[in-house]
Amino acid sequence: MKNARTAAWLAVPARWYLGLLFVSACLHKIADPQSFALDIATYDILPLVLVNLAAIVLPWIELTAGAMLLAGWRVRAASVLIAGMMAVFLGALVIALAHGLDMSCGCFASQGAEEDPISRLTILRDLWWLGLALFVLAFDRRLAGIDHRLRGRSA
Amino acid sequence: MAVTATVAALIFNAARSDGLPLIARTPYQILAPCPEPGGPVQPLPADSPELIGERTFLVDARPADEFDSRHLPEAVHLPYDWLDPVPDLRLQELAEAIAASGATKVVVYGDGSRPDSGEHLGREISGRGIKNVFFIEGGAPALFGSEAP
Numbered sequence: 125m126k127n128a129r130t131a132a133w134l135a136v137p138a139r140w141y142l143g144l145l146f147v148s149a150c151l152h153k154i155a156d157p158q159s160f161a162l163d164i165a166t167y168d169i170l171p172l173v174l175v176n177l178a179a180i181v182l183p184w185i186e187l188t189a190g191a192m193l194l195a196g197w198r199v200r201a202a203s204v205l206i207a208g209m210m211a212v213f214l215g216a217l218v219i220a221l222a223h224g225l226d227m228s229c230g231c232f233a234s235q236g237a238e239e240d241p242i243s244r245l246t247i248l249r250d251l252w253w254l255g256l257a258l259f260v261l262a263f264d265r266r267l268a269g270i271d272h273r274l275r276g277r278s279a
Numbered sequence: 280m281a282v283t284a285t286v287a288a289l290i291f292n293a294a295r296s297d298g299l300p301l302i303a304r305t306p307y308q309i310l311a312p313c314p315e316p317g318g319p320v321q322p323l324p325a326d327s328p329e330l331i332g333e334r335t336f337l338v339d340a341r342p343a344d345e346f347d348s349r350h351l352p353e354a355v356h357l358p359y360d361w362l363d364p365v366p367d368l369r370l371q372e373l374a375e376a377i378a379a380s381g382a383t384k385v386v387v388y389g390d391g392s393r394p395d396s397g398e399h400l401g402r403e404i405s406g407r408g409i410k411n412v413f414f415i416e417g418g419a420p421a422l423f424g425s426e427a428p
Contacts, residue, residue, distance in 0.1 A: 154291075157292070157298070157299045158297075158299065161299060161303070161307065162307050165303075165306075165307035166307075172302075172303050172306055172307075173302050173303070175303050175307070176299045176300060176301055176302060176303045177301055177302070179299060180288050180289065180292045180298075180299055180301070181284070181285050181288045181289070183288070184284040184285065184287055184288035184291070185281055185284045185285070185288075187284070188280055188281075188283065188284040188287075189280075189284075192280070198280065201280055202280070205280065205281065
């Protein structure tokens, strides 16, 4: 019981961290979709017809999910979305590494492969974020944020 | 939520002047060209009087058989191989020899082809911090005439 409560409280900073992470990660992609489209194309996974669409839409989904986590609104839905995106990113990273691509991950501000190359460390980092999203999904109890206030009103 | 984000993304993209087309028509150029190695070099005509001078350090970039057949007096031989970069140690030795010679100018000549081995070796030497590096326009054929090896 006590452990569950501790986990619920730990889920609050975890979702703030994830929310901040996703909001900050999407800003450069929204500002410079051409660079992000090139990053996506470099993975060589999506067919050409989907590259631009993904470059346009994905950052806005990141922004929405990140903002929802920060605001504490529909946290479970947002964490499902973020966990899903992390799973997709991880799959793309593994495929790119398996193909021996020497490239930047494109996760944050577009950088060259020399500055931010993908590696096993990138996979470990993304696994950590995926685990964090699943932790929020499992243990968030609406202890802070909009959901908390809405629940207080309805009670 | 995802649908709302998608609609917002499409509207924002349509509204901006530098928005992406929804479907890319041409493949992205994902293979960036390698950066040009080395430093700056300047062309020098084969009949330039500056070619002959006590303070000019001459380097011949051609293969050994062509160098043995004919070369400018005092020219140092450092063959440039397109498939095998000049070893760092050789370049370092050459840079030290140039510095020790008191030369104020380095002139490299190669096969005169396009691309020219002399120009490229010159770039590598220049990249070692040696200033005033020149290459002979047209390379050895321009220097020695059509009978150049």
